[in-house]
Amino acid sequence: MTVQVLLPGVLAALTGGAKHLDVEPQGETLADLLDALAAEHPLLGRRIRDETGQVRRFVNVYVDGDDVRFQAGLATQVRDGAEVHVLPSVAGG
Amino acid sequence: MTDLLAIGTRKGLWLARSDDDRRTWSLDGPHLLAQEIAAVCIDTRPPAPRVLAGIQYGHWGPTVMWSDDLGASWQETDHGAIRFPEDAGAALARVWQLRPDTTDRPDVVWAGCEPHSLWRSTDGGSSFELVRGLWDHPHRPTWEPGGGGGAVHTVLPDPASNRVTVAMSTGGVYVSEDGGEKWEPRNRGISAVFLPEPPEYGQCVHKVAVDAGDPDRFYAQNHFGVFRTDDAGGSWTSIAEGLPADFGFPIVASPRTPGTAWVVPLVADMQRVPPEGRFRVHRTRDAGATWTELGNGLPDAAWTAVMRDALCADERDPTGIYVGTRDGCVYASADEGDTSR
Numbered sequence: 305m306t307v308q309v310l311l312p313g314v315l316a317a318l319t320g321g322a323k324h325l326d327v328e329p330q331g332e333t334l335a336d337l338l339d340a341l342a343a344e345h346p347l348l349g350r351r352i353r354d355e356t357g358q359v360r361r362f363v364n365v366y367v368d369g370d371d372v373r374f375q376a377g378l379a380t381q382v383r384d385g386a387e388v389h390v391l392p393s394v395a396g397g
Numbered sequence: 398m399t400d401l402l403a404i405g406t407r408k409g410l411w412l413a414r415s416d417d418d419r420r421t422w423s424l425d426g427p428h429l430l431a432q433e434i435a436a437v438c439i440d441t442r443p444p445a446p447r448v449l450a451g452i453q454y455g456h457w458g459p460t461v462m463w464s465d466d467l468g469a470s471w472q473e474t475d476h477g478a479i480r481f482p483e484d485a486g487a488a489l490a491r492v493w494q495l496r497p498d499t500t501d502r503p504d505v506v507w508a509g510c511e512p513h514s515l516w517r518s519t520d521g522g523s524s525f526e527l528v529r530g531l532w533d534h535p536h537r538p539t540w541e542p543g544g545g546g547g548a549v550h551t552v553l554p555d556p557a558s559n560r561v562t563v564a565m566s567t568g569g570v571y572v573s574e575d576g577g578e579k580w581e582p583r584n585r586g587i588s589a590v591f592l593p594e595p596p597e598y599g600q601c602v603h604k605v606a607v608d609a610g611d612p613d614r615f616y617a618q619n620h621f622g623v624f625r626t627d628d629a630g631g632s633w634t635s636i637a638e639g640l641p642a643d644f645g646f647p648i649v650a651s652p653r654t655p656g657t658a659w660v661v662p663l664v665a666d667m668q669r670v671p672p673e674g675r676f677r678v679h680r681t682r683d684a685g686a687t688w689t690e691l692g693n694g695l696p697d698a699a700w701t702a703v704m705r706d707a708l709c710a711d712e713r714d715p716t717g718i719y720v721g722t723r724d725g726c727v728y729a730s731a732d733e734g735d736t737s738r
Contacts, residue, residue: 350477351454351457352457355477356486362455363457
């Protein structure tokens, strides 16, 4: 299956300028998707998650428009053809 | 000869250079714009000096970056120079200290980090390994975070032995005599005003420096209290007499003159400003027995503070002293603090 990952401009430098990436995860969860993304782009993977695998506090991930913090977190199901947005949160007011 | 000064801020890194014996300086930067530079050092051991920076990316987490061309380009390790092993169950929060070892250990660089941890690199800072002896110390679960977080903020490798000294807020001073395998707290004589009894460990030490002439003589600026030990931390005595306040963050020892050290007193933890707003560096020439106020070129009505790594000395003769304030000023002295600008 293929999932489209949409990145903010500030992270595009880590993907050769691409803000849209087609990723083919090995499984159907967000963790599987982020694993596949990190395998291809390790620096990008590290910006999104820390070494324990958790999504960083001020990074928001949306699967088909829904914030995964209010879904199942890293276990959120990601369907074939899904759109996954990675966005910096509002931090600091 | 060029003198180089690295200035880390929350907005990025500036490099100041002087080509006229420290009379005038030019600023180069910002490098790493909008990144917090929580730690920075210049490793002068390689043929080309390496600038190592502990970056706090804000949203995107902490990492170590380095430049071998004085900031023209920066590198970082794909998977992170500092990353906790899986079984540690921890994630790097901030790099607080980067410290090159001696020329006899040319590729060794130490890092002190948050959460409380010590790291050692053998490749010049491209990758670090967790020092397990300290991480697995039975005291670690009881080390509390200071106001800025719980971190190893000071790393002092002894050039002539396998001794490594670290200081932590909180936690206190710990020393290893075998390069990092075994550690013991060495805080006897250091008070902790926030605890009912003087503890074996848990003090909030802000910075430690080693005397130029005696590797067993350390100076410590604590969260209240300025102290000296002459037996590598076995016992400490107060050297705060003669200072206008015993609170502050940095303490720097001269790299060349035994008995000489500098501090920047602040009123108190709940009043982090110089006494009466008079921004002053204080210097001792006799290992803390007496102190001299140095104010030539430093401002009055400076309601600001100096953090623990914002006071440093260069390796020239006479020693240059550099101090940076939280409101973004840097003062340089080419005469050991007598005059600043």
